[in-house]
Amino acid sequence: MVQFVVMALYSALLMAVLVVGAPYWLARMFLLSKDRGRYRAGLGQRLGSVPAALRAVVAGRQVVWVHAVSVGEVLAATRLVAELEEALGTGCVIVVSTTTATGQALARERFGAGRVFYYPLDFAWAVRAYLRALQPKMLVLMESELWPRMLVECGRAGVPVAVVNARVSDRSFARGVRARAIWGRVLRRVDLFLAQSEEDGRRLVGMGARAEAVRAVGNLKYDVRAPKEGWVVDLILKAAAGRPIVVAGSTVDGERLAEERMVIAAWRGPVRVALNALLVLAPRHPERFETVVNATGYRTLTATDLKIGVRSENAFTESGKGGDGLPVEVIVLDTIGDLAAVYRIADLAFVGGSLVPHGGHNPLEPARFGVPVVIGASFENFRDIVTKMQAAKGIRVVKDDVELGEVFVEFLTHKNAAKAMGERGRQVFEAQSGATRRAVEALVAMVRR
Numbered sequence: 001m002v003q004f005v006v007m008a009l010y011s012a013l014l015m016a017v018l019v020v021g022a023p024y025w026l027a028r029m030f031l032l033s034k035d036r037g038r039y040r041a042g043l044g045q046r047l048g049s050v051p052a053a054l055r056a057v058v059a060g061r062q063v064v065w066v067h068a069v070s071v072g073e074v075l076a077a078t079r080l081v082a083e084l085e086e087a088l089g090t091g092c093v094i095v096v097s098t099t100t101a102t103g104q105a106l107a108r109e110r111f112g113a114g115r116v117f118y119y120p121l122d123f124a125w126a127v128r129a130y131l132r133a134l135q136p137k138m139l140v141l142m143e144s145e146l147w148p149r150m151l152v153e154c155g156r157a158g159v160p161v162a163v164v165n166a167r168v169s170d171r172s173f174a175r176g177v178r179a180r181a182i183w184g185r186v187l188r189r190v191d192l193f194l195a196q197s198e199e200d201g202r203r204l205v206g207m208g209a210r211a212e213a214v215r216a217v218g219n220l221k222y223d224v225r226a227p228k229e230g231w232v233v234d235l236i237l238k239a240a241a242g243r244p245i246v247v248a249g250s251t252v253d254g255e256r257l258a259e260e261r262m263v264i265a266a267w268r269g270p271v272r273v274a275l276n277a278l279l280v281l282a283p284r285h286p287e288r289f290e291t292v293v294n295a296t297g298y299r300t301l302t303a304t305d306l307k308i309g310v311r312s313e314n315a316f317t318e319s320g321k322g323g324d325g326l327p328v329e330v331i332v333l334d335t336i337g338d339l340a341a342v343y344r345i346a347d348l349a350f351v352g353g354s355l356v357p358h359g360g361h362n363p364l365e366p367a368r369f370g371v372p373v374v375i376g377a378s379f380e381n382f383r384d385i386v387t388k389m390q391a392a393k394g395i396r397v398v399k400d401d402v403e404l405g406e407v408f409v410e411f412l413t414h415k416n417a418a419k420a421m422g423e424r425g426r427q428v429f430e431a432q433s434g435a436t437r438r439a440v441e442a443l444v445a446m447v448r449r
Contacts, residue, residue, distance in 0.1 A: 042118030048126035070103035073142040168203040176207035184208020218435030247346040254356030266405035282333035367425035394425030
């Protein structure tokens with residue numbers, strides 16, 4: 001009875017939020033042309049309409065449902081899905097849902113469109129429609145995407161739920177402890193947490209998860225396979241024409257100042273003038289690509305511009321030079337899923353979401369290639385990884401754009417020392433591998449039970 005009342009209140013609150021926000025979302029979908037596709041994408045699926053192609057894929061087969069919210073989770077899930085599918089055999093198919101349009105695009109590229117779909121809104125009718133159509137043997141949630149209605153309906157349908165690569169940020173832990181009476185009821189509905197670290201495991205238990213349901217297996221992002229180099233890498237190398245390449249990845253918009261402006265402030269002095277370095281900016285969110293291009297203040301092209309060979313009165317050719325012979329100075333990476341490959345060709349890498357209070361992004365992506373890595377002081381979302389790299393002297397943490405500029409100059413001037421630090425970071429990456437294998441073993445055991 002208590003559960004019925006709680007879920008009824010939750011559904012009413014969720015519906016109220018949707019109703020209040022409806023004018024805003026409708027304007028985005030139908031009035032603002034640049035947002036139409038983004039906000040309409042997958043609307044029917046989110047409301048419980050199961051695609052015919054998905055029904056065809058799962059027909060007559062055992063199903064494991066993996067949910068990866070966006071690009072980062074899709075990347076972490078790529079190897080997991082491949083190894084899990086191999087371990088379970090041909091009679092099983094793994095289907096993948098995402099929440100964001102960018103995650104959807106990358107998942108379709110990685111796994112094939114037929115078995116990729118949008119995660120349903122957390123209403124009973126939408127969730128039940130997918131559970132009836134898929135009849136999954138297990139639901140696997142990547143990292144921390146927990147929705148109460150989904151967990152309740154999985155419990156009713158007898159579908160075990162596992163959270164893989166589970167992590168708890170400082171902010172989430174503080175909130176979870178304060179709301180333990182409520183949040184603990186949600187966490188106890190999860191059958192298995194495969195945590196990134198012992199500390200993440202302790203935090204989950206502290207927030208109310210069952211201790212016997214929590215296991216620390218490591219971070220799947222240590223096991224992400226090396227990306228294939230494609231046209232983006234080739235064209236950036238061509239545009240660089242032997243110049244040093246500084247890559248600033250997963251940069252975000254801050255409360256007062258876009259992180260890209262801080263990176264440019266660090267680059268535009270000696271790094272640009274004396275060291276002649278090409279700057280590659282990779283904004284985290286696609287909707288900011290155009291804004292970043294227009295705000296750099298320097299000779300700038302996107303990766304797509306390089307591909308099509310833009311020619312105009314003030315643009316550059318595919319070789320990175322215009323009629324006046326001046327080279328492109330800044331490249332904005334406006335493609336999805338190519339950042340890891342671009343890190344490979346960097347002389348040094350800055351990992352964004354860290355000069356502003358955003359929690360940081362994954363420093364392992366550049367570290368795996370032996371690239372010297374710099375990150376800002378806000379790295380709480382990846383505290384365990386950064387701490388390990390700091391202990392090995394395999395990463396540099398800076399407090400602001402002034403210090404970032406100094407480190408840029410240091411790394412590009414003292415190349416042997418920078419290379420040695422990059423190698424230490426790569427060794428941390430390699431020493432922590434194996435999380436995918438351990439996660440697959442635990443998930444296969446759950447399915448077979």
